[in-house]
Amino acid sequence: MKEQREGIVEYIWRVFSSMKLGLILLGLVALVSGVGTVFPQVNLDPETAKEVGQIWQTLGFTQIYSTVWFRLLMGLLCINLIVCSIQRFQGIYNRTFALKPPVSVSNVFSKIKAKLAGESEPLKISVQDVLKRKGFKVTINSGDNGWSFIAIKRRLGNWGSLISHISFVVLVIGAILGTTMGFKGFMMSSAGSTVPLNSISVSKGRINQDFSVHIYSAEDRFLANGERDNWYTDMGIIENGTEVLRKTISVNHPLTYRGVTFYQSSFANGASLTVDLKDQKLPIVLQDHGGNYFQAPGTELYLIAAAIKSDPQKPIMLYQVYRGKGVQPVQTGQINAGETIDVQGEYKLTLEGNAGFTGLQVKQDPGVMVVWLGCALLLLGLFLSFYWRSMVVLGVFESGQGTDGELTMGTMAGKVTGGVQQEFDRLIHDIQAK
The missing domain is CATH 2.60.98 (Tick-borne Encephalitis virus Glycoprotein; domain 1)
Structure with a gap:
């Protein structure tokens, strides 16, 4: 039973550490986000969203980013990124802090490689001086039949990819909290x-x-x-x-x-008015173009501001009065600042001045x-990945006759070798020149 549980855990770990799963989840997120741009969203355009078919509203297409299934999709992607990051952590740590000089020529990187002939000590001093001048931290091991070295600079660049992945997880967590x-x-x-x-x-x-x-x-x-x-x-x-x-x-x-x-x-423009209703004065504010209304207490009269001229010197309001559910106004007119009018014999209305909404x-x-x-982590990760790329140079010197011998040097390079090759060639040139 214990072995079965361990087998299930290993299987789940293997599934979520798969890059293929990550690409599939990213594709699904991109597809769903595309759907979210096609369908109007309730939080951005509620009126247009209401016009979408009921079946699409039920499926959550008008509020796609707050649906349970979208959050589940983002959660699975975060788990995938976390598992991949944990799995890669030890390797990145070793490349940053645990690299040691090679023990033989076979341990020297073969993708970008060069050989230098010369005397042991002058060559060692030249390698050490040039690499230190270029910003490398150099470690040299001496042996009976020669010596070896490893040099690293911009070692924190190894963490760029991992930090970028973690930044995405942090962004999703922040969005979910919001x-x-x-x-x-x-x-x-x-x-x-x-x-x-x-x-x-x-x-x-x-x-x-x-x-x-x-x-x-x-x-x-x-x-x-x-x-x-x-x-x-x-x-x-x-x-x-x-x-x-x-x-x-x-x-x-x-x-x-x-x-x-x-x-x-x-x-929005508005108008400040005073209603005199049965010897009771009520201050009201109406919004331009019928943005709100006033219903006089005890009546079925509804008053709106059809239009407002917001001139601070001579404010004017065009008004309309409706009764009950009627669609045609029972009274219309214009009222100037300081003017008082009678509304259907029920109350009096005075325009006091402008009032904004x-x-x-x-x-x-x-x-x-x-x-x-x-966002800060993402920028840091991108900076380390593209502008602070780590470079590792190592080499082994094998003695021949007397103090002469041959130094085999190589450098670690990823898929893009152009810039690394050029920098390595300059190092070889400077070592030879010195």
């Missing part, structure tokens, strides 16, 4: 409003924080030459009835509190630092 423990939402709120964070619309995840957001002002500012400056939102964080933070944010200048980040993403993207991503770590 999708499972964080959230992404959106809020469109008017100046003067206070919005509990857990009441906003979310496209993914769940909100666990219980603080509120107060919008002091929302502005669409323009420069003196008429060009747009930026969208600005003066906002505060309210926790347990106390304001704990206040900041004005704009595009590319977000606010972060308790891991939740607020990004300025849009702006701010669109904020709200996001919590606990995996963002892990993702940044993965």
